[in-house]
Amino acid sequence: xxxxxxxxIELQQVRKAKKFNLWLGMIGMFMMFAALSSGFIxxxxxxxxxxxxxxxxxxxIYSTLxxxxxxxxxxxxxxxAKQDNAAKQKLWLIITIVLGIIFFxxxxxxxxxxxxxxxxxxxxNASQSFIYVFTGLHLAHIVVGLFVLLRxxxxxxxxxxxxxxxxxxxxxxxxWHFLDLLWIYIYVFLLLNQ
Amino acid sequence: xxxxVISHDASHHDAHGHHHETFLSKYxxxxxxxxxxxxxxxTGIIMAVFAMLLSLLFRIQxxxxxxxxxxxxxxxxxxxxxxxIKPEFFLSLVTIHGTMMVFFVLTAGLSGTFSNxxxxxxxxARDMASPMMNMLSYWFFFVACVIMIASFFIESxxxxxxxxxxxxxxxxxxxxxxxxLGMTLWLISMTLFIASQVMGGVNYIxxxxxxxxxxxxxxxxPLTIWAFFLTAIVGLLSFPVLxxxxxxxxxDRSAGTSFYLSDLVIQGQILPNEGGSPxxxxxxxxxxxxxxxxxxxxxxxxxxxxxxxxxxxxxxxxYHAMVYSLxxxxxxxxxxxxxxxxxxxxxxxxxxxxxxxxxxxxxxSAVKSFNYIATLxxxxxxxxxxxMFAIGMVSFFISGGVTGLFLGNAxxxxxxxxxxxxxxxxxLVMGSASIFGMLCGVYHWYPKMFGxxxxxxxxxxxxxxxxxxxxxxxxxxxxxxxxxVPRRYYAFTAFxxxxxxxxxxxxxxxxxxxxxLGQIAFLINFFGSIFYGKxxxxxxxxxxxxxxxxxxxxxxxxxxxxxPTVYRWPYDYSKPGHDADFILQTTPxxxxxxxxxxxxxxxxxxxxxxxxxxxKENNRVVEG
Numbered sequence: 017x018x019x020x021x022x023x024x025i026e027l028q029q030v031r032k033a034k035k036f037n038l039w040l041g042m043i044g045m046f047m048m049f050a051a052l053s054s055g056f057i058x059x060x061x062x063x064x065x066x067x068x069x070x071x072x073x074x075x076x077i078y079s080t081l082x083x084x085x086x087x088x089x090x091x092x093x094x095x096x097a098k099q100d101n102a103a104k105q106k107l108w109l110i111i112t113i114v115l116g117i118i119f120f121x122x123x124x125x126x127x128x129x130x131x132x133x134x135x136x137x138x139x140x141n142a143s144q145s146f147i148y149v150f151t152g153l154h155l156a157h158i159v160v161g162l163f164v165l166l167r168x169x170x171x172x173x174x175x176x177x178x179x180x181x182x183x184x185x186x187x188x189x190x191x192w193h194f195l196d197l198l199w200i201y202i203y204v205f206l207l208l209n210q
Numbered sequence: 211x212x213x214x215v216i217s218h219d220a221s222h223h224d225a226h227g228h229h230h231e232t233f234l235s236k237y238x239x240x241x242x243x244x245x246x247x248x249x250x251x252x253t254g255i256i257m258a259v260f261a262m263l264l265s266l267l268f269r270i271q272x273x274x275x276x277x278x279x280x281x282x283x284x285x286x287x288x289x290x291x292x293x294x295i296k297p298e299f300f301l302s303l304v305t306i307h308g309t310m311m312v313f314f315v316l317t318a319g320l321s322g323t324f325s326n327x328x329x330x331x332x333x334x335a336r337d338m339a340s341p342m343m344n345m346l347s348y349w350f351f352f353v354a355c356v357i358m359i360a361s362f363f364i365e366s367x368x369x370x371x372x373x374x375x376x377x378x379x380x381x382x383x384x385x386x387x388x389x390x391l392g393m394t395l396w397l398i399s400m401t402l403f404i405a406s407q408v409m410g411g412v413n414y415i416x417x418x419x420x421x422x423x424x425x426x427x428x429x430x431x432p433l434t435i436w437a438f439f440l441t442a443i444v445g446l447l448s449f450p451v452l453x454x455x456x457x458x459x460x461x462d463r464s465a466g467t468s469f470y471l472s473d474l475v476i477q478g479q480i481l482p483n484e485g486g487s488p489x490x491x492x493x494x495x496x497x498x499x500x501x502x503x504x505x506x507x508x509x510x511x512x513x514x515x516x517x518x519x520x521x522x523x524x525x526x527x528x529y530h531a532m533v534y535s536l537x538x539x540x541x542x543x544x545x546x547x548x549x550x551x552x553x554x555x556x557x558x559x560x561x562x563x564x565x566x567x568x569x570x571x572x573x574x575s576a577v578k579s580f581n582y583i584a585t586l587x588x589x590x591x592x593x594x595x596x597x598m599f600a601i602g603m604v605s606f607f608i609s610g611g612v613t614g615l616f617l618g619n620a621x622x623x624x625x626x627x628x629x630x631x632x633x634x635x636x637x638l639v640m641g642s643a644s645i646f647g648m649l650c651g652v653y654h655w656y657p658k659m660f661g662x663x664x665x666x667x668x669x670x671x672x673x674x675x676x677x678x679x680x681x682x683x684x685x686x687x688x689x690x691x692x693x694x695v696p697r698r699y700y701a702f703t704a705f706x707x708x709x710x711x712x713x714x715x716x717x718x719x720x721x722x723x724x725x726x727l728g729q730i731a732f733l734i735n736f737f738g739s740i741f742y743g744k745x746x747x748x749x750x751x752x753x754x755x756x757x758x759x760x761x762x763x764x765x766x767x768x769x770x771x772x773x774p775t776v777y778r779w780p781y782d783y784s785k786p787g788h789d790a791d792f793i794l795q796t797t798p799x800x801x802x803x804x805x806x807x808x809x810x811x812x813x814x815x816x817x818x819x820x821x822x823x824x825x826k827e828n829n830r831v832v833e834g
Contacts, residue, residue: 022772026336033339033420040412044450051451051494055458059469059490066485138466140484145467149457 031183038187042194045157049150049198053205056146060209066143068210073129079122080203086115087196090165090189097185102172105185109169112192116162119199123151143209150202154195161195164188239349241341244764246348247327248659251652253348254319255736257355258645259729261310266719266726268303271295273719275701275712289367297700298387301370304698305388308373309396310358311641313403316506318351320648321407321445324509325414325438327655331757332432334423334774336767339416343409350406357399361392369396372698374495377470377488381462384476393463397456404449404456411442411449423756425776430795432755432780433526436533437512440540441505447544448501455494462486489554496547503640504543507607508536510647511578514600516780517654518582520753521597522589523791525781528581535574542571552623561620568618572611579608590784590791594751595669599650602677603643609681610639613688631691634684642680649676652736657750661762662743668735672728679725686714752792754780759796778810787830807832 060066093108127148130136137148168188171181240246267286270279271294278293289299326344330337338344361368370388371379375396383390418439422431431439458469462483470491471483519526526532548556548564556564582604591597613635616622626632649672656664690711695702702708702715749758756776760768774796782793787805799806799817803824811817825832 029421030339033416036416036420037340037343037412040415040446041408044408044412044446047447048450048454051454051497055454055469055490055494058493059487062487062490063485137461138468140468140482142467142469142486145461145469149461153457 060143073126075122075126082119094189243326250322257314264307269719269722273716302368316644335421347406347410354399354403361395366390368392411445414442423773433515434512437508441508444501448498452498496550500547501543510644513651514603517600521592523783524589527584535577538574565620596650596654598673603646606643629691630687634687637684657746664739672731675728682721
């Protein structure tokens, strides 16, 4: 009994540490984008012919709406998980995943719109290339995020123990919110430099 | 005596999840921090030997630029046609030597080994926060090593743009032979390496902050842990920046973007890229690159702190000052990167700012040096091999650090940048010092890792050859640098003003060869002792920290039964009034009434009252 208790305490400790890992990982990811931002600023300041010099595609607004909405739905999924309501949790998770895919689609579509505007990735004004790098790297993270969500979903389907499920859901929710905030940061940063 | 508080209750252990272990899960894809530490160490040693051999090759070229060595052709084939190393291959040699030493040996080999080994042990944890990530961290590192070595076996040869991979050499695949596939492999290898380091670092930080045992507050942590902790923070904040730099570089190389490239003519062909800035890469690179040197040296500082205190049988001098100076170095490391770029046409005012921040780093570094010496002062010093290497580390840290004051000066740097003075500086302060810190750690914690002792005599032999060798190799380079001899030049005979230095190069190369041979003593000692070394006792050095309370035989979860509780800081050596010259961190104050001071109780009035009563009853007079 006592040994079991001890194990429980150690498990809690490990979980706390794993959640902390996630926060640290997000700091690392943020540093990557911070480096790109400073690179963008330094590059853009290097000449008057540099800079975004175009109107960012409308589709960015749609994708922003999609991802903000997905943040909302994942919160609902999280709530459902805490109430041990598997059906509801699965539903909201699916909606979140779909919204994530929609976000992905809009971002890729934005690249189409930009190339139609004559803003190419291969560009002697690399400020414009930076837009692709920002969105592309963010999308790479979104893909990871989608896999995380899928893993949570499969966990619910396989009916893993409830506390395990809630823990996974915790981590997924934090990460997905982070991806949302990260996109908003990027979008605002690009808008300010438009 | 060594009052191990833990109860050796084997049946208890089974309750703690006993996995069925196969060869694969125990030795290869192990998730146990002790095994992963050994994997990191042995891989690191192999990489160190490899990188050292590369350095001997280019040292031979520098000493005898006009002599043929047919044997070289046997081993290197077309890279040494007629027994003479080709200029392209010379550049590859210095590039890969630098990359391997800085990243694979002194970052992964040092942090990876000792953070993994000591963090769970010294803070009292069963394992890392995420053993899985820890395992991945090692295997990413391993694959990175394999890819880097593989680049020697491709037709165009390994990367040769220097370990700093400045564009355009690194960004234009057609620039020189090493800019082709070799550079691509370098980038892939480094990307994997960064992933490995970030995973490792995240784990280290999280484990230290969340998994300390009862009583282990931050100010009771050994300095090793403080050093690993701050190193991991530096790594976490700086490595992702290199990812960004490398991503942009890859796009420049492969997709045709112009982040770093502008107005280039390669072999008569005008490149289409325009508007890019190679300086941008340097900013991004050195934002990692400078913190990287502290990632390399801080673990070494942590290890030596522990070894010097233990073997001086004295508390470390200025524990808090040691921690705060590490914190100072951590913070400052992020605002000095510009000193690598003084001559890039930087605004002189900005150069001045970077100069000031750079020179301020001398303060925490000096605090640490003085504290080491003050710890040694009137200590009851035991000159174990580990202690020798620790003192050697302090020596290199000082003699290499002093020249940092010259190089950090924006005006002097105009003359000194990119000369052998720089080579001498960083090889002493971060190369030799960190290698010595690492070796001191290996000698000291070998009994913990392998349950056996290393041979002392071979250890001393290894120390003196390496110590004298390293000074003979790097000290003369200062004079070459002051004379303006540039680094990375292939043959000194091609320039009249450098010719007189060829004789010095011969001395340096012989010293390097002798020191290199000295490492054989280490390899024999290291690998031989795994099988034939004297069996280690539980606490062979009379140390205070928690790792020495674990059984010699490695077990899953480190401690049988409960994790011990910590009552005191780790440096109670030679405490007046105590019968032994060390008191384990797990010894409560109630067992050491004859040696307690009032300040030990940190304002706990009840404890003070009990102690004073005891003092009165036993006629103990406390000085000061």
